Amino acid sequence: MGRSPCCEKAHTNKGAWTKEEDQRLISYIRAHGEGCWRSLPKAAGLLRCGKSCRLRWINYLRPDLKRGNFSDEEDEIIIKLHSLLGNKWSLIAGRLPGRTDNEIKNYWNTHIKRKLISSGIDPQTHRPLNSTATAAAAAVSSTCLDFRKSAPVNEPVENIVYKSVADNSSSNDDTKCNSSTTEESQPPPRPPLKEEEASADAVDLELSIGLFPSRSSYRSDSFKLSSAESKAFFDFLRPPAAVMTKAMCLCWQLGFQKGQSCSNCQSYGLDRPR
DNA sequence: AATATTTCCAACCGCTCAATA
DNA sequence: GTATTGAGCGGTTGGAAATAT
Numbered sequence: 001m002g003r004s005p006c007c008e009k010a011h012t013n014k015g016a017w018t019k020e021e022d023q024r025l026i027s028y029i030r031a032h033g034e035g036c037w038r039s040l041p042k043a044a045g046l047l048r049c050g051k052s053c054r055l056r057w058i059n060y061l062r063p064d065l066k067r068g069n070f071s072d073e074e075d076e077i078i079i080k081l082h083s084l085l086g087n088k089w090s091l092i093a094g095r096l097p098g099r100t101d102n103e104i105k106n107y108w109n110t111h112i113k114r115k116l117i118s119s120g121i122d123p124q125t126h127r128p129l130n131s132t133a134t135a136a137a138a139a140v141s142s143t144c145l146d147f148r149k150s151a152p153v154n155e156p157v158e159n160i161v162y163k164s165v166a167d168n169s170s171s172n173d174d175t176k177c178n179s180s181t182t183e184e185s186q187p188p189p190r191p192p193l194k195e196e197e198a199s200a201d202a203v204d205l206e207l208s209i210g211l212f213p214s215r216s217s218y219r220s221d222s223f224k225l226s227s228a229e230s231k232a233f234f235d236f237l238r239p240p241a242a243v244m245t246k247a248m249c250l251c252w253q254l255g256f257q258k259g260q261s262c263s264n265c266q267s268y269g270l271d272r273p274r
Numbered sequence: 275a276a277t278a279t280t281t282c283c284a285a286c287c288g289c290t291c292a293a294t295a
Numbered sequence: 296g297t298a299t300t301g302a303g304c305g306g307t308t309g310g311a312a313a314t315a316t
Contacts, residue, residue: 014285015284015285015286016284016285017284017285049286051286051287052285052286055284055285055286056284056285059283059284059285060284060285102284102285103283106282107282107283109282109283110281110282110283111282
């Protein structure tokens with residue numbers, strides 16, 4: 001038993017939208033706001049599926065959309081977020097105001113992917129395509145986010161401790177991404193955090209992906225973040241307030257379970273991160 | 275100038291998940 | 296607890312535009 005179709009396909013238009021259809025949709029949403037997409041087409045006098053209306057509005061007609069080429073800074077953010085989140089286009093879009101998930105997905109597939117490959121970087125793993133590509137390795141390292149960089153020297157260490165996932169990794173004091181490793185392309189699933197571990201005051205982040213320092217470096221007790229660093233870290237995870245939804249906080253990526261709240265979610269009153 | 279090929283992106287499709295009856 | 300519904304997501308496709316031959 002599958003889902004029933006979202007609309008009566010026999011009586012709906014498909015394909016490119018006409019100016020008149022666009023105008024109807026814009027007028028309706030201006031007058032009534034975004035609401036029930038299923039009933040919107042009929043109410044707006046459109047022979048379109050509700051899903052199609054939603055897509056058209058979100059990806060093309062919304063007034064806050066940023067048009068034009070992606071900046072170098074946006075490129076960099078997309079690459080960094082992709083190395084952290086993978087193909088979670090909506091989450092990435094949540095951190096690029098005015099850009100849509102569809103736009104970013106298309107841009108990734110047509111530009112960034114190619115750019116990374118031509119630099120010798122695997123766009124899925126963000127690691128060099130071959131181990132001898134030193135220039136590529138350097139390029140990957142440059143996509144690392146280092147939250148420790150801007151921290152005051154004498155800041156007390158607290159809040160966040162990066163912990164190694166794989167204890168059998170070799171010791172290494174550098175803080176670069178794990179770009180030169182030959183490990184599997186996908187990080188292993190992270191075990192859920194215990195409730196006390198997941199509290200906002202003592203977050204134990206088990207990160208195992210290239211965006212952050214190598215496993216071998218953050219296994220050390222010396223790899224701890226100061227309060228300023230942890231603030232920078234959570235600021236990075238936090239999308240603009242205007243677009244923040246339950247699903248957008250990244251704490252679930254870090255092992256938080258349903259019903260737990262990280263400090264981001266608490267600050268937005270979101271008590272049930274996905 | 276005509277045709278073939280490639281690139282790009284808007285739109286669609288099928289699926290999952292959360293909410294609700 | 297289960298079924299249904301609607302919203303939203305990511306992968307894929309179709310076709311227009313750009314470029315090459």
